[in-house]
Amino acid sequence: MPRQIRFNAFMMNCVAHLAPGQWTAHDDRSTDYLDTAYWVELATLLEEGLFDGLFLGDVIGVYDEYNGSPDAALRTAAQVPMNDPAVLIPLMAHATRHLGFGLTVSVAYETPYLLARRFTTLDHLSGGRVAWNVVTSYLQSGARSLGQDALRAHDARYDRADEFLSVCYQLWEGSWEDGAVLRDRERGVYADPARVHAVRHEGAHYRVNGVFQCEPSPQRTPLLFQAGGSTRGTQFAATHAECIFLGAPTHNGLRASAQQVRRALSEAGRAPDSALLFAMLTVIVDETAQAAQARYEAYRARASYEGALALLSGWTGIDLAAYRPDDTLDYVDTDAGQSALASFSKLDPGKVWTVRDAVEFVAIGGRGPVVVGDAQQVADALQALVEDTGIDGFNLAWVESPRTYRDIVRHLVPELQRRGAYKTRYESGTLREKLLGCDAKLDARHVGAKFRRGDGSTGA
Numbered sequence: 001m002p003r004q005i006r007f008n009a010f011m012m013n014c015v016a017h018l019a020p021g022q023w024t025a026h027d028d029r030s031t032d033y034l035d036t037a038y039w040v041e042l043a044t045l046l047e048e049g050l051f052d053g054l055f056l057g058d059v060i061g062v063y064d065e066y067n068g069s070p071d072a073a074l075r076t077a078a079q080v081p082m083n084d085p086a087v088l089i090p091l092m093a094h095a096t097r098h099l100g101f102g103l104t105v106s107v108a109y110e111t112p113y114l115l116a117r118r119f120t121t122l123d124h125l126s127g128g129r130v131a132w133n134v135v136t137s138y139l140q141s142g143a144r145s146l147g148q149d150a151l152r153a154h155d156a157r158y159d160r161a162d163e164f165l166s167v168c169y170q171l172w173e174g175s176w177e178d179g180a181v182l183r184d185r186e187r188g189v190y191a192d193p194a195r196v197h198a199v200r201h202e203g204a205h206y207r208v209n210g211v212f213q214c215e216p217s218p219q220r221t222p223l224l225f226q227a228g229g230s231t232r233g234t235q236f237a238a239t240h241a242e243c244i245f246l247g248a249p250t251h252n253g254l255r256a257s258a259q260q261v262r263r264a265l266s267e268a269g270r271a272p273d274s275a276l277l278f279a280m281l282t283v284i285v286d287e288t289a290q291a292a293q294a295r296y297e298a299y300r301a302r303a304s305y306e307g308a309l310a311l312l313s314g315w316t317g318i319d320l321a322a323y324r325p326d327d328t329l330d331y332v333d334t335d336a337g338q339s340a341l342a343s344f345s346k347l348d349p350g351k352v353w354t355v356r357d358a359v360e361f362v363a364i365g366g367r368g369p370v371v372v373g374d375a376q377q378v379a380d381a382l383q384a385l386v387e388d389t390g391i392d393g394f395n396l397a398w399v400e401s402p403r404t405y406r407d408i409v410r411h412l413v414p415e416l417q418r419r420g421a422y423k424t425r426y427e428s429g430t431l432r433e434k435l436l437g438c439d440a441k442l443d444a445r446h447v448g449a450k451f452r453r454g455d456g457s458t459g460a
């Protein structure tokens with residue numbers, strides 16, 4: 001029996017997510033991101049293709065590292081303009097029954113109480129189909145726009161995120177016991193006050209003293225994703241994440257990064273396969289290999305390298321305007337995302353990247369590999385990656401919207417299904433049940449489950 005492959009679509013509420021320049025094509029619809037119909041049609045298409053989720057990335061701030069200015073990003077629409085992704089979820093949830101919705105939120109600028117309330121609301125409105133991609137931010141421009149002089153130091157951001165999550169767990173898991181909601185019309189009692197508890201938290205960064213405002217949602221804690229690939233980021237993921245994103249440009253890099261994460265899970269006292277791993281990847285598939293290749297060439301011709309320079313400079317925290325195209329990228333610690341630079345330097349020692357190589361690479365699909373071909377060729381490549389690296393699926397970026405996903409649903413999904421490597425129907429239940437095959441709630445061994453009450457534990 002071949003390994004099952006899972007698909008997430010990776011998007012942002014913006015024009016050019018990971019393929020700057022492609023919006024200029026006349027039949028590309030990414031500029032419709034301001035239209036509710038665009039998102040509803042996408043969600044419906046992805047559900048038709050039995051995708052597990054639509055993943056919404058997000059950043060706070062604009063990409064102004066390159067040349068010390070936001071001009072390149074603004075000219076090329078490189079993740080700016082960008083709207084709030086959370087508000088898209090209820091309208092897409094209303095139009096679908098099974099598709100999950102991953103929402104990226106940085107803990108840098110939120111308070112645990114308000115964010116916990118937002119996720120609980122979304123989990124209720126979607127019937128338990130929400131995931132949180134916990135990020136810690138990498139753009140200095142975001143910090144400045146939100147009243148800070150600069151981002152906190154890289155590892156300190158994760159220390160603070162640990163406490164943020166601990167407060168959220170207390171709110172989601174420890175405030176309302178199971179059975180606290182009575183909705184007893186006869187007696188006129190909605191909730192049993194004896195079973196709703198105040199959370200009292202005083203930590204280095206956060207203070208909470210009060211009852212959580214929301215009644216428990218189907219999953220309570222949303223399914224937790226994480227994508228930080230630095231040493232500290234991986235440790236954070238190994239503590240909290242139920243699913244982990246990998247961003248590595250080569251097959252070898254992907255294998256190395258999957259191994260690092262599995263090892264970190266063991267070191268955190270968890271089973272190495274206790275989290276699902278999703279690799280960032282771009283698929284260009286068509287009726288024939290020639291048609292796919294021709295489209296790839298057209299994408300390369302249309303790509304905006306200025307937009308890619310803006311993105312890569314922002315991810316790495318290095319102003320690439322100071323480099324020549326043939327300079328190699330060497331690893332240095334920065335306070336931006338450390339794994340972005342690592343993936344183009346030390347992750348795969350067999351590959352040396354010049355600035356030109358890296359920029360041409362990220363212009364189509366960001367940090368993940370690009371696979372081009374007909375359905376058989378692409379299915380072969382994806383199966384080889386999954387078998388060899390032990391990952392569980394892919395976070396699929398798009399080049400042309402919605403065409404990239406339409407082609408995957410039309411050509412690739414049926415081929416993988418024929419090979420027994422892709423589901424032919426959705427499982428029932430919440431997103432956590434569908435993905436992990438467990439209960440709707442956090443596993444009892446998860447770090448967040450220790451805050452539960454009314455099940456024998458003492459709570460927070």
Ligand SMILES: Cc1cc2nc3c(=O)[nH]c(=O)nc-3n(C[C@H](O)[C@H](O)[C@H](O)COP(=O)(O)O)c2cc1C
Pocket residue numbers: 056057058059060104106134135136137138226227228229230231232233234245246247280336337338339340395
């Ligand atoms: C597949 C993937 C998706 C990501 N999506 C986002 C995102 O939407 N927003 C964000 O701020 N960071 C995103 N990141 C970046 C990481 O979450 C992380 O913040 C960044 O890599 C810095 O952490 P690190 O130094 O531990 O790698 C993503 C990373 C990967 C690999």
